[in-house]
Every structure is written in structure tokens, then in C-alpha cells.
Amino acid sequence: MFAEFLQYLVTGVTIGAIYALVALGFSIIFNASHVINFAQGEFVMLGGMSAVFLLASGIPLPAAVLLAVLCGAVLGIALYKLGIAPARHSDPIPLIIITIGAGLALRGIAQIVWGKGFHSLPAFSGNEPIGLLGAVIMPQSLWVVGTTCVVVALLAYFFNRTRLGKAILATSYNRDAAQLMGINTDMIMIVSFALAGLLGAVAGAVVAPITFTYYEIGVMLGLKGFVAAVLGGLGSFPGAVAGGLVLGVTEAMMAGYISSHYKDAVAFVLILLILFFMPTGMFGKQSAERV
């Protein structure tokens, strides 16, 4: 009974950690530019896919993963430079459509380069299951959760303790004021998009051994990451992590105890319920409207 619960919890926390990474990417870009980046899921897809194919080209696994993560960061910068920066002064909706177009284009590229098939990445440290109080943990789950913990700690340090991190936060609070204080806001945008790309690629690379990866894997992961970000209040970093974990655990519990039939629907039912009762998410700030 307890072992069963623990098993579902482990599954939920693992997938929740991935949602958290994706949600953090959404929140970072949202804070910097007020854009919902619908290409965030494609960062995840490309992180996993490029790790698979770098490995296949003979590069050792750790280097392949690191390179894939760097690819993600470069891709984030490219999205900003080629898509968002030229249209920076537009309303949010055209900007969102630009990211949707970018997502489609990236899926198109992946499909051309790597085909439509499923690909797998070997687990980082073997497939020997670890027993814990009757539950079974795959080593890759530990990699996922551990990586997410490290990333979150690094991000917390970055945003609270470094000059650049504080400059990013300042820009997200008030762009004009930040600029007047001598912050190079264009640079802040580049760093934010690079970070979001990097986070997506990290998520894609660590989850690839568990879920396999293919050119459309980013669609659902992206949407659920968006749900997680909104669940915690869009733009809030602790909210993104909490939202991801809540979503992952709820999904696993529903699948385990009730039915796995509607596993994918859990995210959307949950977000509708939350929004009906808490219109700005669990940790969102109340905002007043000026007329």
C-alpha cells in the first residue's frame, strides 16, 4: 500500500521535475519580455534529439549532453535575435505567433534532419533499479531530480546573488527604469532567452533516456510546462517549480489510483480548476488595473 504510493510519488516527482524545468523556461522569458514562448517545448525536443545524435556521431555521452545543452542556449539566442528582437515593439499576440512559427519551423527542421521516428538515449548511469521501502527507483530518475535540484539552486544563486541575475530581475520589474539605471536591457534579453533555451535542452537531455524522444515530443511537454508555469503564477520562479511538482505528482497519482486513460487531461482539468478559484495561479500576484 505504502510502497505503491511511494512508487507513484517517485514517478510523479521525476516527471514533475521535468515540467518544472520547462516551466522555469517559460517564466524566465515571460519576465524578460512578456512573451509566452510557445517554442519552449521545441527547446526540450532539440536538447534530447541533439544529445542522441551527437552521441551517435561518436562523442562520449557526457560531452554529447553538454554540447546539446549549449545548442539549446544558442537556439534561445537565435530565437530572440531572429524572431523577437525585430518585432520587439509589437503587441503580445503577434509575438506569440512568432514563437509558434518558430516552434513549427524547429519541428520541421527536426523532421528533415532526424526523421519522424523515435530515438532513445542510454541512461546516464546504467539501468540497475534501486529499491527503496518497496518502491523501485531507476537511476535516471535520480539524474532527473538531481539535475533539477542543481539547476534550481544555481538559478537561485544567479538571480539573488549575482549582478547579472539582479539586473535581469530589475528589468523584469520595470524595463524603462532598469534601462535608466544603466542596465543593457538588450543584453538581458539575450541572456534570458539563452537561459530558457539551456533549461529546455537540459530537460530534454535528462528525460530522453526515460521517455524516448521524437520530433513532436515538445508539443505536449511544452503545453504542460506552460500549465505548470501558470499553475504557480506566471513569472514566479518558486511557483514554476511548485507548479511542475504539483502537476507531475497529481498526474502520477491519477494514473496510478484512478485511470491512466486521462493522464494527459489531468494538467488541463487542474489548471481550469485552479484558474476558476484562483485567477492568477497559486503564487501569482494580485494586480490592480489602471483605467
Add this chain to the structure above:
Amino acid sequence: MSDGNDSLGAPAALTGTSARLAESSSLLARLLSARQGGFALLLATVLLAPLFMDGLYHYDLAVLIGINAIIVIGLNLLVGYAGQISLGHAGFFGLGAYTSAILTARYDWPGLLALAASAAFVGLVAFIVAKPILRLRGYYLAMATLGLGMIIYLVLTSESWLTGGPDGMDVPPLVVFGRPVMGEQTWYWIVAMILLLTYWLALNLIDSPVGRALRAVHGSEIAAATAGVDATGYKVLIFVVSSALAAAMGGLYAFYSGFITPSSAGFLHSIHFVVMVVFGGMASIVGSLVGAIVLTLLPQMLTVFADYDALVYGLILMLVMIFMPKGLVPTLASWLRRSR
């Protein structure tokens, strides 16, 4: 609405020449206005298009354009005029399609009744969720409508006993007065008539007190409410109308194509509708027509790129939004005005 009235309708003229000029320019203005001129142009296009259409494939495309245009006009009333984003309209389209299909295929309802019932049912669903959903703003509204569409999509995919699951289901032909409606050409005229009607009604709605109230709500909800506009009521009204319209078109599409799959309710299809609205131009009914035409034809034309079609489509979306963030029709209209 940039229908040219404001820029071309000349003020009262003083001298005889300019009076005549003003007269002719007001005639021009009327021709250029979306209401009369646009309607006449649309009517002419619809009537003359068959002369240039060669084979059933062209008729098929024209029917798809018409169905998309009707949905996009409805969606534009919600997104462009009332300022409420919906990333879940394909959910209503799919729900309407499946309701019509299930009622006729599984329960032997007459086609027209099933069509009306599906529009009414989806309208009711939209009405029930409208109040809590439309309380949300901006990205939270986008999220909620996206979620709603996804739930509909997942239900249609999962309830195989009723919907046939991911493989889709067959739909019997629409039978009207004892005769099945068959053939692309017949469907062309049906869809064309509904399109003309929708276009006319939409333009009248925009110029009515309801339309002005919607634009006031778009400008500032609180200010509109202060001025005595029932902001929530109007938002709910237009949400229900556009959802029921999408559902009716979904039903019609199901009867027309004879086969539907859950992807008709999917997220990408929802995005497709919104992109048509924004691509053509928000708060421009003519823009909706243009958006539906271009973006229905574009994927067909891109098939020449074979595997590269998704890539090219995505890049075109990005380029248009970068260089024409206001959409095709408003941007072209302002270029025309400037070059004058």
C-alpha cells in the same frame, strides 16, 4: 475597423468643384467601405469564382476556405473586437463536428436537426464555462481556453466507444428534404451563402450598439462598465456566438468530408484559427476573409516543398508577424493611405 470611411469620407465641401469631388469620393468611400463595397466584392467573388475553378479539387479548396472564413469571422469578433483571446476554438469546432456525426450516425437523427442541436449544445457548453473563464485576463485566459480545447480533444480521443477514438469516425451524408447533399459544387453554394450571411451579419453587429459595447470592453473593461456597459454580459454573448458558429461549421464540415478525426479539435487546429485572425488583421472582417484564404491555400501550395513544408510555413508565419504585426489587411490599408 479600418474600412476606409474615416480617411476617405471627405468633410463638407465649400466650393462647387470640391463638392463634386466630395460627392464622388463619398461614393468611392462607400464602395471601399467593408459594409457595402466589401459585401459587393465578396458577392462578385463568390459568383464569379466558379468560372475560374477547374475541377473538383478547386471546389474542395473553396469549400474549406469558406468554412474557415466563417469560423474566423466569428473568432475575430471575440479576439479582434472584444479583445478576448481564445486558443481553444478548434475544441468547439471538433465538438460540433462529433456531436453532429454521433447524433446522425449512432442515433439516426435527421441531419439538419443534428446540426442545430450540435450548435445549441456547444453554445450551452460555452455559456456554462464563459463566466468563470472570461473573468480571466490575458495569458490566464489564453491558458484556460487552451485547456478547455485540450480537454475536449482528449475526451474525443479517449471515448472510442462513441467517437471511434484516434482513428476517427465516418459521417453519413447530410440529408435535406429526403435527398442527400452531395458533390463539391452543391457544397460550394451552401457554404458561399452562409459566408455571405455571416459577413453581412458580422458587419452589422460591429456597427450596432453591441459592436460599440464590445470595442469599449476591448479598450478598457472597467471604463466600459463605469459607462454602463454590461461588460461581462457582452463578453459572454460574443463567446457563445463564436463558439456556436464554430460548432455549426464543424458539423457542416463533418457532413461535407464524411470523415472526422479528433485532431480537428486539437491545439494546432486552434492555433490555426487564431493565426488566420491575426494574419489577416485583428478587428478587420475583410482581414478574416483574407487570412482564411491565404492560410487555407498556403499549406496546399507548400506541398511542393515536400518535407520542407512545416519549416517554410513556420518561417512565413514569423516573417509576416515580424514585418506586419497588425496583419495583412490593416498594414496594406495603411500603406495605401500613406501613398495617397
